[in-house]
């Protein structure tokens with residue numbers, strides 16, 4: 001491993017790993033569809049941007065054979081360690097963890113057949129410029145694929161439903177507005193999913209494909225939102241996004257929310273291309 005290490009904006013705790021595990025289950029179908037689209041071959045060298053605790057990595061790893069390599073690049077050594085444990089005994093391929101800030105393309109990209117990332121591009125400041133730097137660092141023909149969340153497009157529907165007599169849905173709107181404001185205040189790119197395909201085309205990637213779906217709001221989504229509030233609490237207070245009382249109130253309202261006929265609070269994009 002190299003020596004760069006920073007703190008993941010949403011924390012590195014056991015709860016963070018639990019939240020990422022819930023997300024892995026929620027994103028199972030879209031993750032497998034992305035890997036199908038990319039036609040991962042057993043001996044591919046796959047570079048994964050921001051593997052975190054390794055939920056998506058496991059899915060990649062299972063498609064690789066003895067000659068395959070998964071390079072996991074993350075600036076959180078704690079989460080990379082969890083990824084290493086997560087991959088133990090999962091297949092014949094080799095896992096190469098690299099501690100690095102992915103916003104600066106580095107030698108870890110050398111020889112990549114495929115570059116993937118799940119829910120990580122929006123963590124990169126001005127991600128569109130990064131996509132261009134990534135393109136310049138890759139061999140022509142390298143397959144790239146990303147799964148990215150959508151936090152904003154569904155806000156309008158939530159607001160309409162609230163105005164039409166569903167005030168209890170404010171808790172979902174306020175969560176989605178909060179995460180979007182938090183990422184913006186942190187200098188990240190919370191809305192990059194929506195324009196990812198266009199940004200890839202503008203940067204000269206070829207054969208760009210794009211799919212968008214909504215994630216149904218179920219018990220695991222609500223647990224995810226609870227865990228998110230616990231992880232983010234101190235930073236919300238520091239950035240003035242919510243007060244402690246407001247966070248507690250939102251958590252109470254989440255507990256009280258009946259899940260019958262509740263709309264999606266986030267969506268997901270799956271985008272592929274070739275450098």
Ligand SMILES: C[S@@+](CC[C@H](N)C(=O)[O-])C[C@H]1O[C@@H](n2cnc3c(N)ncnc32)[C@H](O)[C@@H]1O
Pocket residue numbers: 007008009020023024049050051052053054055056073074075076079100101102103117118119120123124
């Ligand atoms: C939302 S988590 C996604 C984890 C994993 N891809 C998954 O789907 O379960 C984002 C991950 O990206 C990593 N990350 C964010 N920004 C990064 C950067 N600039 N350099 C390296 N890793 C980064 C975080 O440490 C974290 O592990």
